[in-house]
Amino acid sequence: MMRALKGVRHLHTGTMKQAVSELSIPVPWGEIRGKVWGPDHGHPVLCLHGWADNCGTFNTFIPLLPKECRYVAMDLAGHGQSSHRRPGVFYSFPSYVMDVRRVIDGVWVHEVAGVNPLIQLKHQCLFMRQVRSLRVLAMQWNKFSIIGHSMGGNIAGLNEMPKVMRQGMDEMLQFEKKTEEKTRVYTYAKAVERLLAANPSLSVQSVRMLLERGLVQVEGGVVFSRDFRINLKNIVRISLEQSLEMQSRIQASVLVILAESGFEKIFAEPDQKKFTSALLQGYRDRNHTVVTVPGNHHVHLNNPEVVAPLVSDFLQTKVLSQLARLKNEQTSKL
Numbered sequence: 001m002m003r004a005l006k007g008v009r010h011l012h013t014g015t016m017k018q019a020v021s022e023l024s025i026p027v028p029w030g031e032i033r034g035k036v037w038g039p040d041h042g043h044p045v046l047c048l049h050g051w052a053d054n055c056g057t058f059n060t061f062i063p064l065l066p067k068e069c070r071y072v073a074m075d076l077a078g079h080g081q082s083s084h085r086r087p088g089v090f091y092s093f094p095s096y097v098m099d100v101r102r103v104i105d106g107v108w109v110h111e112v113a114g115v116n117p118l119i120q121l122k123h124q125c126l127f128m129r130q131v132r133s134l135r136v137l138a139m140q141w142n143k144f145s146i147i148g149h150s151m152g153g154n155i156a157g158l159n160e161m162p163k164v165m166r167q168g169m170d171e172m173l174q175f176e177k178k179t180e181e182k183t184r185v186y187t188y189a190k191a192v193e194r195l196l197a198a199n200p201s202l203s204v205q206s207v208r209m210l211l212e213r214g215l216v217q218v219e220g221g222v223v224f225s226r227d228f229r230i231n232l233k234n235i236v237r238i239s240l241e242q243s244l245e246m247q248s249r250i251q252a253s254v255l256v257i258l259a260e261s262g263f264e265k266i267f268a269e270p271d272q273k274k275f276t277s278a279l280l281q282g283y284r285d286r287n288h289t290v291v292t293v294p295g296n297h298h299v300h301l302n303n304p305e306v307v308a309p310l311v312s313d314f315l316q317t318k319v320l321s322q323l324a325r326l327k328n329e330q331t332s333k334l
Contacts, residue, residue, distance in 0.1 A: 030083025
């Protein structure tokens with residue numbers, strides 16, 4: 001799980017002499033690098049640096065701390081000697097929390113339960129608070145400390161992450177551990193059956209249309225072309241208040257088409273229904289168009305004749321006619 005520690009050297013300070021080891025933990029896009037101080041079985045302390053820094057920010061600080069602790073300072077992704085994320089991937093706080101979990105999995109696999117002192121070193125301030133089981137990390141080993149400077153303190157403080165975000169992280173880590181499993185190969189008929197079972201709102205004809213681009217031919221049959229990580233819960237969430245704020249900034253005309261038997265009817269959670277109802281009312285209050293048509297979630301694919309007239313009329317009256325008017329106004333000025 002953890003690669004051999006590299007480049008062991010010794011750091012001399014005015015108070016003590018302490019071994020420092022290089023750390024390298026494999027991750028899906030490369031490796032997370034870092035440094036380790038202290039005895040193998042010392043109380044574990046994870047050290048998170050600030051934005052645009054690296055774990056070297058702790059070089060002079062850690063030797064002054066209790067020497068019976070095991071300090072693991074990581075270079076966050078894209079920092080120091082850790083690998084950069086792949087092109088097109090954002091550097092976000094949830095991603096950094098995932099990296100912390102990967103480091104925890106790679107270093108401490110036998111920690112016992114307990115209450116965790118969380119130390120945050122942020123904006124020149126050092127303070128301590130108690131965090132119950134560090135739920136942000138959702139780990140079975142929940143007795144360790146965190147020292148975080150600036151951005152690192154913010155990452156450490158994400159201890160009340162919503163349940164769905166924690167679930168998404170758990171699912172991703174489990175998926176990564178299963179990447180070596182063989183991809184399931186289907187016959188075409190079984191692939192049709194599989195997609196129909198997963199999407200009961202699709203007709204057989206619609207399933208066949210989607211599978212034209214959704215399957216890849218391999219030896220022995222076909223496999224689904226999609227990245228199965230899309231099945232994991234989305235960990236990037238915004239609140240209803242944030243959604244309404246963004247909605248209030250929309251300047252363009254909006255057409256919302258609802259299916260009578262669509263997702264709004266099958267939402268199990270009251271909060272989901274409340275979220276959707278508030279957004280729909282927001283569109284109505286701003287004189288946007290909200291209409292309901294017979295059909296299910298895939299009505300546009302199963303029965304396009306139901307939806308197409310509404311969209312066509314919207315494009316003609318709200319878009320194309322205005323573009324033609326603007327063009328005529330510009331021509332008249334020539």
